[in-house]
Amino acid sequence: MKKKLLIIEDDPGLQSQMRWCFEDTEVHIADDRESALSLLRRVEPQVVTLDLGLPPDPGGSSEGFALLDEILRLAPSTKIIVVTGREEKENAVKAVGNGACDFYQKPLDADILSFVVNRAFRLYELEKENIELNRSQYSSTLKGLIANSPQMLKICRTVEKIAPTDVTTLVLGETGTGKEVIAKALHDLSIRSDKAFSAINCAAIPENLLESELFGYEKGAFTGANQTKKGKVELTDGGTLFLDEIGDMPMPLQAKLLRFLQERVIERVGGVREIPVDVRVVCATHQDLQTLIANGSFREDLYYRVSEITLNIPPLKEREGDAVLIAQSLLHNFSNQLDRPNLNFSDDALAAIREYPWPGNVREMINKVKRAAIMADGKRVTAEDLELDEPCNTTDSVLNLRQVRETAEKQAIEHALQIAQYNMAQTARLLGVTRPTLYNLTDKYKLTTHDQNTD
Numbered sequence: 001m002k003k004k005l006l007i008i009e010d011d012p013g014l015q016s017q018m019r020w021c022f023e024d025t026e027v028h029i030a031d032d033r034e035s036a037l038s039l040l041r042r043v044e045p046q047v048v049t050l051d052l053g054l055p056p057d058p059g060g061s062s063e064g065f066a067l068l069d070e071i072l073r074l075a076p077s078t079k080i081i082v083v084t085g086r087e088e089k090e091n092a093v094k095a096v097g098n099g100a101c102d103f104y105q106k107p108l109d110a111d112i113l114s115f116v117v118n119r120a121f122r123l124y125e126l127e128k129e130n131i132e133l134n135r136s137q138y139s140s141t142l143k144g145l146i147a148n149s150p151q152m153l154k155i156c157r158t159v160e161k162i163a164p165t166d167v168t169t170l171v172l173g174e175t176g177t178g179k180e181v182i183a184k185a186l187h188d189l190s191i192r193s194d195k196a197f198s199a200i201n202c203a204a205i206p207e208n209l210l211e212s213e214l215f216g217y218e219k220g221a222f223t224g225a226n227q228t229k230k231g232k233v234e235l236t237d238g239g240t241l242f243l244d245e246i247g248d249m250p251m252p253l254q255a256k257l258l259r260f261l262q263e264r265v266i267e268r269v270g271g272v273r274e275i276p277v278d279v280r281v282v283c284a285t286h287q288d289l290q291t292l293i294a295n296g297s298f299r300e301d302l303y304y305r306v307s308e309i310t311l312n313i314p315p316l317k318e319r320e321g322d323a324v325l326i327a328q329s330l331l332h333n334f335s336n337q338l339d340r341p342n343l344n345f346s347d348d349a350l351a352a353i354r355e356y357p358w359p360g361n362v363r364e365m366i367n368k369v370k371r372a373a374i375m376a377d378g379k380r381v382t383a384e385d386l387e388l389d390e391p392c393n394t395t396d397s398v399l400n401l402r403q404v405r406e407t408a409e410k411q412a413i414e415h416a417l418q419i420a421q422y423n424m425a426q427t428a429r430l431l432g433v434t435r436p437t438l439y440n441l442t443d444k445y446k447l448t449t450h451d452q453n454t455d
């Protein structure tokens with residue numbers, strides 16, 4: 001680390017005396033607030049010495065204190081040493097109370113000053129190391145994936161091993177467990193990382209459009225096909241294709257996917273030409289493919305093709321210690337995004353996070369923590385802000401069975417909407433009702449059918 005020191009001092013004599021105290025350090029000098037702030041922004045010094053008596057108040061300390069606040073606001077990790085006159089002990093103590101790391105009293109003694117400044121450089125370095133250490137605790141080695149549980153660390157190791165190969169990988173896990181994050185990590189750690197990564201959700205695209213979305217179409221293939229269009233597979237040539245919700249792929253298309261995986265060629269809809277494509281395929285589903293195979297809605301031969309390696313991502317509630325770790329990291333990010341620095345969970349919030357079953361896994365946690373970060377009064381996020389209450393089962397406070405039934409129904413729909421990210425078809429499937437029934441129910445309970453967090 002190149003040591004950079006900013007000396008804020010309006011006395012030219014002291015400026016040059018101080019400069020000579022720091023031979024192995026890059027020294028910058030400012031004599032008022034404006035020049036100090038411009039150097040702070042440009043040079044980003046780790047340590048600043050600040051004379052409290054600056055113009056336009058050289059005999060007082062108001063300008064020095066204002067500058068102290070401003071530096072800490074702009075660059076909170078900077079170590080500031082206030083320089084005061086012999087009679088200004090009170091100001092020195094006040095400045096440390098306001099966030100300065102140390103103080104130094106004139107007259108100047110080169111040895112003591114360099115000792116104090118070097119100690120501030122060391123402190124800066126230690127704090128930085130500490131932050132790095134905390135950050136590395138948050139991380140698995142995979143980008144975008146926070147994990148420290150043995151279960152997830154084992155998955156990370158497997159991902160690192162299989163990423164450089166081209167094996168077709170099946171990622172299994174409940175909704176919101178991070179299957180797409182894993183697929184992206186497989187891509188990022190492979191030699192394909194500089195090529196495209198495309199994700200396609202087989203459940204979200206109507207059956208009749210999925211084939212042309214995947215394989216493209218030739219001009220004139222169907223009404224409205226005014227020009228030839230490449231599909232996702234072709235556009236991903238050289239890269240990685242992530243097929244999410246593979247269990248929802250219609251049977252006729254499963255046959256085409258199988259052919260592609262076996263022969264590595266595609267045919268556009270309405271085309272006659274075979275086009276070779278080099279794509280690594282990663283599939284995912286939250287469904288039990290064995291059950292789908294048993295009831296005839298998923299091809300067994302395709303299952304074996306897509307599952308050369310299978311990764312089972314455990315639900316969040318089964319990962320030891322990860323819920324709190326992820327929640328803390330999310331809160332840290334949201335508090336920065338929302339410009340509400342230093343938000344922390346209260347003890348009851350941490351206990352609630354540990355206890356809650358997280359049916360919507362990390363996706364649900366993102367919504368809850370974001371909401372809580374917005375709602376929290378002051379710096380503490382409480383259990384109440386998180387709204388993690390489980391449905392209340394007591395009968396003391398309910399009117400009748402109809403009311404119990406309706407409350408449970410409403411909660412189940414709200415939950416399913418959140419898990420399915422407000423995709424109505426997926427929500428209906430989760431709840432085992434038809435789409436019209438779901439719309440009737442959301443009307444009945446006046447439930448919003450879109451994600452308010454993304455408004």
Ligand SMILES: Nc1ncnc2c1ncn2[C@@H]1O[C@H](COP(=O)(O)OP(=O)(O)OP(=O)(O)O)[C@@H](O)[C@H]1O
Nearest residue numbers: 144145146174175176177178179180181286362363
């Ligand atoms: N371990 C984790 N650390 C941090 N963020 C995570 C982690 N796991 C998942 N996420 C985040 O949670 C959200 C949901 O993850 P992702 O889309 O990968 O889940 P999924 O299992 O593919 O969900 P679905 O089955 O519903 O498609 C994303 O915003 C993702 O970045």
